[in-house]
Amino acid sequence: MAKAYTPGLLVTTHRRHRCRRILPIAGDVNVSKGDQVVADQVVAETSLPGDVNPVNLANQLSMPASDVMDCMVVKEGDTVEIGDTVAQTKGIFGFMKTTIPSKVAGTVETISPVTGQMIVRGAPLPVQVKAYMSGEVVNVLPGEGCEIEADVAYVQGIFGVGGETAGTIKMACQAHDEELDAKHITDDMAGAIIVGGGRMTAQAVERARAVGAAAIVSGGIDDADLKNMLGYDLGVAITGREQLGITVIVTEGFGDIAMAARTFEMLKGFAGQEASVNGATQIRAGVMRPEIIVPLDAAPPASEGSGRYEEGQLEIGRPVRCIRDPHFGVIAEVSGLPSEPAVLGSGSKARVLEVKLPTGEHAVVPRANVELIEE
Amino acid sequence: MTDTPTLDPDKIKVILATDCGSTTTKAILIQYVDGGYRQTHRGEAPTTVEKPFADVTMGVVNSVTEIGELAGRKLVGDDGRIITPATDTEGCDIYISTSSAGGGLQMMVAGVIAEMTAASAKRAALGAGSIVMDVIAANDGRRPHEQIQRIRDLRPDMILLSGGTDGGTTDKVVQLAELIAPAKPQPRFGSDYEMPIIYAGNNQAQGSVSEVFSEGGFDLQIVDNLRPVLERENLGPARDKIHDIFLEHVMAQAPGYDKLMGWTGAPIMPTPGAVGDILQTVARIQGINVVGVDIGGATTDVFSVFDETFNRTVSANLGMSYSISNVCAEATMPNVLRWVPFDMDERELRNHVKNKMIRPTTIPQTREALMFEQAVAREALRLAYKQHKEFATTLKGVQQQRTVGDTFTQETGGETIVNNMKLDLLVASGGVLSHAPRMHQTAMLLIDAFEPEGITMLAKDSIFMMPHLGVLASVHPKAAEEVFDRDCLIYLGTCVAAAGNVKAGKTAFSWSFNGHSGEIKGGEMDLIDLPLGETATITINPVRGVDLGAGPGKKVEREIKGGTVGVILDGRGRPLALPEERTACQATIQGWIDSCDMYVEEEATAAV
Known part of the structure; x- marks a missing residue:
């Protein structure tokens, strides 16, 4: 068998990239088809229904739910402020009335004669969706959002934390395997997307955050540093909503691991250019990986390298990343695709492939333990 | 329910079955050999629900292709579909599948008392093969606004609401409905998807609950109470309704499942639901725990x-x-x-x-x-x-008949x-x-x-x-x-x-x-x-x-x-x-x- 399917991460100097910018609920779309937008431009906005506050009036008035309606001072649709009387008993001969002031401001949504419960909804919460990526609006979804397309260079990372941001790419390391430490971060990196090489240290992230960098990208990170940064041990890889003040992306994995040389060189080639990044990672169904998007002025001419390999196919000569010990992090080349399963050192039987390591040695690894470097 | 053609069991000699898991899609081939059915070959491939593929059928075809190679039998046609019916050398008579891909079936359940109707609702949801994201109950220790916030944050595929025994008081379960409705929970897939709510509570409250969910984009389905009396659970109707909604709404929204549902000769089941069915059958037949x-x-x-x-x-x-x-x-x-x-x-x-x-x-x-x-x-x-x-x-909540011997056991x-x-x-x-x-x-x-x-x-x-x-x-x-x-x-x-x-x-x-x-x-x-x-x-x-x-x-x-x-x-x-x-x-x-x-x-x- 000369080919086999395996997934991989995308790293490419050019692709026509499309991103959907959708509101969580229906609202207004501010752009039209054909518009050119920039990353921080608001393309759609709406208001989320405000917070809901239930008020159990039957309990507070000490009466059956069915009697509550007779005591209501406000009705559905009315606006109430904190302290406004919402219900009042008739009292005895006009005296000894019990009044219920509202503890929240908002609009009375419902009053239930079945439960004696009033629902007050708070002020609407504004929500804005930005373009995120500079490009052209190619499709408008009325009331929902739009789709933006651009010619971009694209790097898919393996894991990230923090959400969408944008900035100028600045190289902090000179080599793809150079550890990214605090000493590499300078004050002029405020608002930048800092690109390192090997593992990023906790001090580097802290310093980047202190100078006001938008994002920090490098080959690896230590789990202990991530835990300290987040303040908790991440149990499942569903991220993107962290409020760290910086977006953090690793391209290869956890531990002492160098960024793939090709990725490093590519990002180096885009130093000084604007890019959009998103650390959101969701490693479950509907997988989402962090990304670095560099909009290009124009599509470059097709190079010899692009399209050499079929997407998702393992082929002889194709570069792969070993993603498990004992060769974790090594970029190797497929040298053989035996069809018969082999017995591993663990005793398990699995389908394997042969790879040529950078040292020139050949090794046999399970197919499950390599990842294609998609171009 | 998905309509599936009825097949004559005697004519089924080659059966292809897949299970689309969150990581891998596993396929098995069952053939009629020497007077009996035997599992003959198996194959597996990574599940392809995620991008860039976003189509579960690719993983299915990959796993089935592997079986085909091993069995020397062509199972996938040039059009990329599974070949049915079987001939001597290719295809299968029926193709069936289970699924837990796309995160499986994810539900929120609610009941009046955490240890009683809410627990029964949870049992019904779990028994149907669902992941229960949260259980909302009047006595779960959270304040109403916290419960509402939690409902808003969740993105379940559907909600099961229960509460009260038949003929009992209605206000508590209606109160729960009044918390869920304004929270406007958003479904996981599809913005135009109406959130299915299954009501399986006090039959006297059906009218009031219907009224609460009459507006706001809900698809309310009413079934028999899952706890009609404290001493008995009646989980079947709620479980069946969960399966129906799983097929009609949830599966149809997941990437590629509309296509997959067109290929199968029987409704796709949630994986854990299918496992539960077979284990219960074994326990019953052999009389064991x-x-x-x-x-x-x-x-x-x-x-x-x-x-x-x-x-x-x-x-x-x-x-x-x-x-x-x-x-x-x-x-x-x-x-x-x-x-x-x-x-x-x-x-x-x-x-x-x-x-x-x-x-x-x-x-x-x-x-x-x-x-x-x-x-x-x-x-x-x-x-x-x-x-x-x-x-x-x-x-829980059932009165126990106690004898003098039970006086010191404290069992309630x-x-x-x-x-x-x-x-x-x-x-x-x-x-x-x-x-x-x-x-x-x-x-x-x-x-x-x-x-x-x-x-x-x-x-x-x-x-x-x-x-x-x-x-x-x-x-x-x-x-x-x-x-x-x-x-x-x-x-x-x-x-x-x-x-x-x-x-x-x-x-x-x-x-x-x-x-x-x-x-x-x-x-x-x-x-x-x-x-x-x-x-x-x-x-x-x-x-x-x-x-x-x-x-x-x-x-x-x-x-x-x-x-x-x-x-x-x-x-x-x-x-x-x-x-x-x-x-x-x-x-x-x-x-x-x-x-x-x-x-x-x-x-x-x-x-x-």
Whole structure:
């Protein structure tokens, strides 16, 4: 068998990239088809229904739910402020009335004669969706959002934390395997997307955050540093909503691991250019990986390298990343695709492939333990 | 429901079944061979629900193509579809599938009292094969605005609302409806998708509940009360409705499922629902108590049938890949490492765990990596079983008839019905158990995590075939039963374990069968050969205070079955206790590993 399917991460100097910018609920779309937008431009906005506050009036008035309606001072649709009387008993001969002031401001949504419960909804919460990526609006979804397309260079990372941001790419390391430490971060990196090489240290992230960098990208990170940064041990890889003040992306994995040389060189080639990044990672169904998007002025001419390999196919000569010990992090080349399963050192039987390591040695690894470097 | 053509079971000779899991899609081929149905080939491929593929059928076709190559039978046509009906050389007569991809079925349930109607609603949702994201109850300790915020944050596929017995007061359950409606919960898939709400509560409140959900984009479905009286649950109608909505709404929204549903000859079932069906069938036919476990990448499902009462729990973040980091966090690393008989660098290990989490499909290549993953698996299974025991209880809120003898027992309902001493069969499935290089490892993982007591048969679903058979049983029960008997379960052997007052180094029990005999001391284990297919009558004489099923110190004589591993004699006592001191712990573990032949040196043909 000369080919086999395996997934991989995308790293490419050019692709026509499309991103959907959708509101969580229906609202207004501010752009039209054909518009050119920039990353921080608001393309759609709406208001989320405000917070809901239930008020159990039957309990507070000490009466059956069915009697509550007779005591209501406000009705559905009315606006109430904190302290406004919402219900009042008739009292005895006009005296000894019990009044219920509202503890929240908002609009009375419902009053239930079945439960004696009033629902007050708070002020609407504004929500804005930005373009995120500079490009052209190619499709408008009325009331929902739009789709933006651009010619971009694209790097898919393996894991990230923090959400969408944008900035100028600045190289902090000179080599793809150079550890990214605090000493590499300078004050002029405020608002930048800092690109390192090997593992990023906790001090580097802290310093980047202190100078006001938008994002920090490098080959690896230590789990202990991530835990300290987040303040908790991440149990499942569903991220993107962290409020760290910086977006953090690793391209290869956890531990002492160098960024793939090709990725490093590519990002180096885009130093000084604007890019959009998103650390959101969701490693479950509907997988989402962090990304670095560099909009290009124009599509470059097709190079010899692009399209050499079929997407998702393992082929002889194709570069792969070993993603498990004992060769974790090594970029190797497929040298053989035996069809018969082999017995591993663990005793398990699995389908394997042969790879040529950078040292020139050949090794046999399970197919499950390599990842294609998609171009 | 999806309309499916009716097939004549007698004409079904080639059956293709897939299970689309969150990590891999597993396909099996069942053929009519020599007068019976047998599982003949299997294949698997990564599931392709995620981008860039975003089409589950690609993984299905890849796994089926692998089977086709192995079987020498063309199963996928040039148009990329599965070929039906079968001819002598190609295609299948029926294609069926289960699914837990796309995160499976995710539900929120609500009930008035957490321990009563809400617990029953949770049981109904779990029994239907769902993951329960949260349980909202009037007495769950959260304030109403906190409950509403939680409902808003969740993105369930559907909501099951229950509360009240038939004819009882209506206001509490209507109050719950009034919390859910304004929260406007958003479904996971599709902005134009109306949130399905299943109401299975007090029948007197149906009108009021309908009114509450009449506006705001809800699709309200009313079924019979799942707790019509406190003393009885009626979970069937709610479970059936969950299955219907799963097919009509949820599956139709997941990437590629509309296409897949057009290919199958029977409705797609949620994977755990299918497993539950087949286990209940086995327990009923054989009249035994069964516990089944399926440890996956993201979750661990535990199923139990004790005295014909079925329970299922899903431990949402206890799994071996997506959730491996959570297992280590929840169990703590020292608890994981107590199962490893050598030193490991903790910083490196933590990074390995995270790397497995972000690249969930990798497999251990070295012996050390395998032993570490099996240590994590023991902890994941232990925690999942603990949660199961806490959930599988007698009905709460039921008045107990008490006699004078019960005066001091303080039992008021709600005790766990899981009794390890009454457990007859423990079935393992899921990658780390099914794909363990040696079945001895599977057996030891089960014993260490579940701590069965007395005499318990151990088995594994060799290639995770139970889901396929669960759905096959709905269209061809005979084929499902035959394959279950012949090919699905691999009997590992029998565990004979001492409970009670076991003293380290002192005799716990003596045993004899088939001319063999011996003594097991406290803290020791032994493995005695009894091949697959053979049975023997074992005689066990426990010392005073030690129980093997007949009571402390009482002799036991019972028939036991052999298996691929044999008879495991366990004198470690219950609950299992390991030495605190690391070196002593490593020596103890190594002793147990050696006693049970867990790992043996085999020639590895691949470089490591």
